[in-house]
Amino acid sequence: MKGTVLHSPGDVRFETVDDPTIVAPTDAVIRIAATCVCGSDLWPYRGLQPIEGPTRMGHEYCGYVEEVGKSVTSIKPGQFVVGSFATSDNTCPHCNYGYQSSCTQREFISMAQSPVLRVPLADGTLVPTREVPSKESIPSLLTTSDVLGTGWFAADAANVKPGATVVVVGDGAVGLLGVMSAKHMGAERIIAMSRHEPRQKLAREFGATDIVTERGDDGVARILDMTDGVGADSVLECVGMQESMLQAIRATRRGGHVSFVGVPHGVALDGQELFFSHVHLHGGPAPVRRYLPDLIQLVLDGEIDPGKVFDLVLPLEQVAEGYRAMDERRAIKALLQP
Ligand SMILES: [Zn+2]
Numbered sequence: 001m002k003g004t005v006l007h008s009p010g011d012v013r014f015e016t017v018d019d020p021t022i023v024a025p026t027d028a029v030i031r032i033a034a035t036c037v038c039g040s041d042l043w044p045y046r047g048l049q050p051i052e053g054p055t056r057m058g059h060e061y062c063g064y065v066e067e068v069g070k071s072v073t074s075i076k077p078g079q080f081v082v083g084s085f086a087t088s089d090n091t092c093p094h095c096n097y098g099y100q101s102s103c104t105q106r107e108f109i110s111m112a113q114s115p116v117l118r119v120p121l122a123d124g125t126l127v128p129t130r131e132v133p134s135k136e137s138i139p140s141l142l143t144t145s146d147v148l149g150t151g152w153f154a155a156d157a158a159n160v161k162p163g164a165t166v167v168v169v170g171d172g173a174v175g176l177l178g179v180m181s182a183k184h185m186g187a188e189r190i191i192a193m194s195r196h197e198p199r200q201k202l203a204r205e206f207g208a209t210d211i212v213t214e215r216g217d218d219g220v221a222r223i224l225d226m227t228d229g230v231g232a233d234s235v236l237e238c239v240g241m242q243e244s245m246l247q248a249i250r251a252t253r254r255g256g257h258v259s260f261v262g263v264p265h266g267v268a269l270d271g272q273e274l275f276f277s278h279v280h281l282h283g284g285p286a287p288v289r290r291y292l293p294d295l296i297q298l299v300l301d302g303e304i305d306p307g308k309v310f311d312l313v314l315p316l317e318q319v320a321e322g323y324r325a326m327d328e329r330r331a332i333k334a335l336l337q338p
């Protein structure tokens with residue numbers, strides 16, 4: 001088959017790769033219904049994260065089970081499944097505490113931008129739907145695999161409660177779905193920090209009540225201004241840069257919560273500032289598996305429509321254009337159809 005391979009910064013190819021097969025008895029092989037390009041794929045694409053030679057890409061996926069290994073019990077051929085970007089046995093202590101993305105057997109999925117995918121630890125990683133879902137629901141189901149799961153974790157880790165004032169730093173797909181998640185959790189005021197008009201519009205559609213275009217110290221000053229000088233209850237940091245992290249901490253009220261879900265690149269925090277900020281910090285790779293059953297149900301019940309973040313749909317073989325469009329910020333998120 002053909003799959004997506006990053007050869008060097010800016011050089012994504014859809015080329016012949018090995019066909020996935022069952023390797024371990026706990027594996028499943030699934031036919032991909034839809035996959036997509038992630039903001040985190042852009043780090044190596046832009047040369048900001050080194051790669052060692054040609055690298056298979058893609059970690060957001062849903063699809064139909066084709067084959068399972070001998071010891072797989074709960075996943076069966078023919079089922080429609082969604083899985084996290086991090087595999088998990090769902091039985092170790094970290095999994096039991098709800099941190100499946102720190103599973104002692106964790107592997108990161110990295111070959112999902114292809115028509116067929118091998119998923120290790122199928123029983124613990126994959127969540128099947130009761131019935132094969134409609135074609136229309138597939139984009140939204142795909143988001144639960146990472147981008148919605150991560151936005152949801154951002155809101156949960158920032159302790160979003162009914163009535164809360166929430167700030168979302170970052171207007172990528174995760175930030176936008178962080179807005180949606182905060183809205184669903186009952187936030188009263190949701191301030192999205194964004195400078196891009198199409199993203200501001202989507203943020204409002206997802207529940208943002210205010211938009212702040214300023215960044216850095218000016219952005220912090222605006223938030224303090226809007227909250228009587230106090231700061232927000234919950235701030236979701238969905239970027240992973242020094243400026244955005246400081247912006248998040250400084251926009252939070254004393255005793256408030258900051259979540260951080262963007263993979264940090266060059267973030268260093270000053271102990272003194274952290275000490276006197278009086279904030280709770282909680283972040284990391286989102287334990288998407290914890291939320292998958294609930295998020296899948298919310299999508300199937302029509303409670304949420306997170307698939308709206310896909311503003312570009314391409315045939316999988318045009319994956320390189322998906323990367324280009326996202327890199328140039330012509331697209332928020334590109335969905336790829338095998
Ligand atoms: Zn992702």
Ligand SMILES: [Zn+2]
Nearest residue numbers: 090092095103
């Ligand atoms: Zn585990």
